[in-house]
Amino acid sequence: xxxxxxxxxxxxxxxxxxxxxxxxxxxxxxxxxxxxxxxxxxxxxxxxxxxxxxxxxxxxxxxxxxxxxxxxxxxxxxxxxxxxxxxxxxxxxxxxxxxxxxxxxxxxxxxxxxxxxxxxxxxxxxxxxxxxxxxxxxxxxxxxxxxxxxxxxxxxxxxxxxxxxxxxxxxxxxxxxxxxxxxxxxxxxxxxxxxxxxxxxxxxxxxxxxxxxxxxxxxxxxxxxxx
Amino acid sequence: xxxxxxxxxxxxxxxxxxxxxxxxxxxxxxxxxxxxxxxxxxxxxxxxxxxxxxxxxxxxxxxxxxxxxxxxxxxxxxxxxxxxxxxxxxxxxxxxxxxxxxxxxxxxxxxxxxxxxxxxxxxxxxxxxxxxxxxxxxxxxxxxxxxxxxxxxxxxxxxxxxxxxxxxxxxxxxxxxxxxxxxxxxxxxxxxxxxxxxxxxxxxxxxxxxxxxxxxxxxxxxxxxxxxxxxxxxxxxxxxxxxxxxxxxxxxxxxxxxxxxxxxxxxxxxxxxxxxxxxxxxxxxxxxxxxxxxxxxxxxxxxxxxxxxxxxxx
Numbered sequence: 001x002x003x004x005x006x007x008x009x010x011x012x013x014x015x016x017x018x019x020x021x022x023x024x025x026x027x028x029x030x031x032x033x034x035x036x037x038x039x040x041x042x043x044x045x046x047x048x049x050x051x052x053x054x055x056x057x058x059x060x061x062x063x064x065x066x067x068x069x070x071x072x073x074x075x076x077x078x079x080x081x082x083x084x085x086x087x088x089x090x091x092x093x094x095x096x097x098x099x100x101x102x103x104x105x106x107x108x109x110x111x112x113x114x115x116x117x118x119x120x121x122x123x124x125x126x127x128x129x130x131x132x133x134x135x136x137x138x139x140x141x142x143x144x145x146x147x148x149x150x151x152x153x154x155x156x157x158x159x160x161x162x163x164x165x166x167x168x169x170x171x172x173x174x175x176x177x178x179x180x181x182x183x184x185x186x187x188x189x190x191x192x193x194x195x196x197x198x199x200x201x202x203x204x205x206x207x208x209x210x211x212x213x214x215x216x217x218x219x220x221x222x223x224x225x226x227x
Numbered sequence: 228x229x230x231x232x233x234x235x236x237x238x239x240x241x242x243x244x245x246x247x248x249x250x251x252x253x254x255x256x257x258x259x260x261x262x263x264x265x266x267x268x269x270x271x272x273x274x275x276x277x278x279x280x281x282x283x284x285x286x287x288x289x290x291x292x293x294x295x296x297x298x299x300x301x302x303x304x305x306x307x308x309x310x311x312x313x314x315x316x317x318x319x320x321x322x323x324x325x326x327x328x329x330x331x332x333x334x335x336x337x338x339x340x341x342x343x344x345x346x347x348x349x350x351x352x353x354x355x356x357x358x359x360x361x362x363x364x365x366x367x368x369x370x371x372x373x374x375x376x377x378x379x380x381x382x383x384x385x386x387x388x389x390x391x392x393x394x395x396x397x398x399x400x401x402x403x404x405x406x407x408x409x410x411x412x413x414x415x416x417x418x419x420x421x422x423x424x425x426x427x428x429x430x431x432x433x434x435x436x437x438x439x440x441x442x443x444x445x446x447x448x449x450x451x452x453x454x455x456x457x458x459x460x461x462x463x464x465x466x467x468x469x470x471x472x473x474x475x476x477x478x479x480x481x482x483x484x485x486x487x488x489x490x491x492x493x494x495x496x497x498x499x500x501x502x503x504x505x506x507x508x509x510x511x512x513x514x515x516x517x518x519x520x521x522x523x524x525x526x527x528x529x530x531x532x533x534x535x536x537x538x539x540x541x
Binding site for chain 2: 095103106107110113114117118119120121122123124128130131132133134135137138160161162180181
């Protein structure tokens, strides 16, 4: 296999005609959720499956990656930490603040946090950013994957409190969680309106892209905070 | 204002005016963090940089130490919070789900036993629990006691012959199944007992089985009490409901609450009205249970009055 840089510290591995997205393993020898580990030229890579991760799907769908090796990231909706672990690989000199609401899934994520020094777990409600405001610092990137009916306003309140000027918000909007009966396109439009047409929000849309075929009825969105 | 590492006052230009850093005791820091999470009043402004301030303040020597302490504290706090997140209704939820699993497994095994033993003694004519008990106690038909009511039928059975080895296997299999049925009764009794304590009103209005099932489906007594009664009414009829919401069908009248005798034993014409009345009674009952926990007989009486008026109206 051959490793090629895809974005900063994100790689693609080529095997014959097949191409895999991968990140360099921060804790070599350990896999997090049963993903494949591949050794290429003295480095260990973890294969990153787009069907299991909205972020991986977003990257493969050519939404830009705002991550650098030193990024500070606020990750909303970390669940059991599969995608978080890849973000932790990418920003290996930075920090990931991982917010999750469910104690049951957080229980599964704790071992990953103990393995990786740059993940800070928080069992909190992403729609109440004040509850973790005395811990989280201003961040370069906010990634949100919460699948809630008020996704856009949750993202907005976190952006206002934590995102540095010039920072990026990446989010995946799940149409079926917002309204299971409306047409996905209507939902996307309405969510983007909540997100962008706020007075003084200083947000501009960089790119949006549907995540099919990896995730159906999901829209990937990249937004930049100006100033 | 308060951060996780210190009480801190900031001048208007952003410099530190006053700061009393905490000690580096992770457990204490974690407890402090949880207090703020519950009651977030004195939160820092959006541009506040905790890392630099913590170092300036003398809480940590450098960034590495800061982040290491932060991670340890957050992990400790998360552990504490997970530990405190278990509610008493979780026991009922697991018991109800265990009951469902046992039913599924027992049905499968009972079917197997029926076919298997049926080859040997089709005239026994018993099913499920009775058959399992019978086989576990008596074994093969040639082993039946003289005084057994099946003694005569067994002698003229058309079933195939089985030897002692077959008998031992099938007897043990039946014994396992019997113990599964026994376990089911124990769990059922456990649910009844716990429902009386945990949700006395729901227990009275719905009955222990349905009440426990409602709690399990809602994911807890608290979540159930927050549901509108219309949701409780159609809970368990998801497929029909979403078909209706997509505009392809009429709305479902009842979901899991169909199992309540009030609905099951009513004429189909008034089931819709009954379901509505019952669901509203259930939702009130769950609220009283979640927030006071005291048995209030007025809920059942009100429902009974409503039921009478529905029956008289038709």
